[in-house]
Amino acid sequence: MERAPLAFGHGTDNARDEAVWLVLAALDRSPVEARVDPAEPLDSDAIASIDALLARRIAERRPLAYLTGKAWFAGLAFRCDERALVPRSPLAEPILERFEPWIGARPAARILDLGTGNGCIALACAHAFPEAAVDATDVDGAALALARENIADHGMGDRLALYQGDLFAPLPSGRRYDLIVSNPPYVDAEAMAALPAEYAR
Known part of the structure; x- marks a missing residue:
């Protein structure tokens, strides 16, 4: 290799x-x-x-x-294909540590993941915070379809809701969150064109 x-x-x-x-x-x-x-x-x-x-x-x-067809994030397996980026976020460790010391003993009753992709961050949060309801947004319907498959695989359909739209726009009006996480795509088209073939997918 x-x-x-x-x-x-x-x-x-x-x-x-x-x-x-x-x-x-x-x-x-x-x-x-x-x-x-x-x-x-x-x-x-x-x-x-x-x-x-x-x-x-x-x-x-x-x-x-x-x-x-499989990726690992925060010790969990996820379906993975070209509908969403491969999970590679630095958020895995803070999620596993329940965002200590930032959250402390406060309960995180509602969590939001912006730009969820295949849903791995939202699902990892749902596993780490079993008391929390989790919302996740993404503009891409294909990515959300993949996220739905992962939600079903993890049995989290009753705790994790998906919304299609840009950032906060599709969320119910006035909803507040105890924790907001995001690891959005951050490479523009010009930089993407210069990356190796593996990153162009």
Whole structure:
């Protein structure tokens, strides 16, 4: 992978970590829970799966999460495809720490995620704050369709509501939030054109 003209940054930031994730994905194992044992024998089917996924990663220059249809964020699995960006937010750690020390002992009864994409940040917040109702907005209907699939996978349909529109615009009038989070796309079209192929999807 180091010799191939690949760019990293969609869940991993170097060839070694990407190779580990690729092997685990090919073996249908969680990168959060599993460990790779270099001495573990692999049968011919497993080797063929790894080789095929590696060949696609190099030939197509698509992020591994798009090839496997799965991404990991804050220790949770999410469906992932070209309808939304691959989760890679620095918010995972603060979410897992329930935004300590900023929130403290105050309850977060209502949380808002602006620009939710595939819904990973909103869902991670719903897991971290089981007492909270979570709203999430996005302008892109296709991204929201993917977010709905993830909400169903996580069984959060009763606690997480999606709204299509720009930022606060589609939200019910007068609604207030204890916590607002956002990790919106921040690269303009000119900068995007100069990025490696993996980022153009």
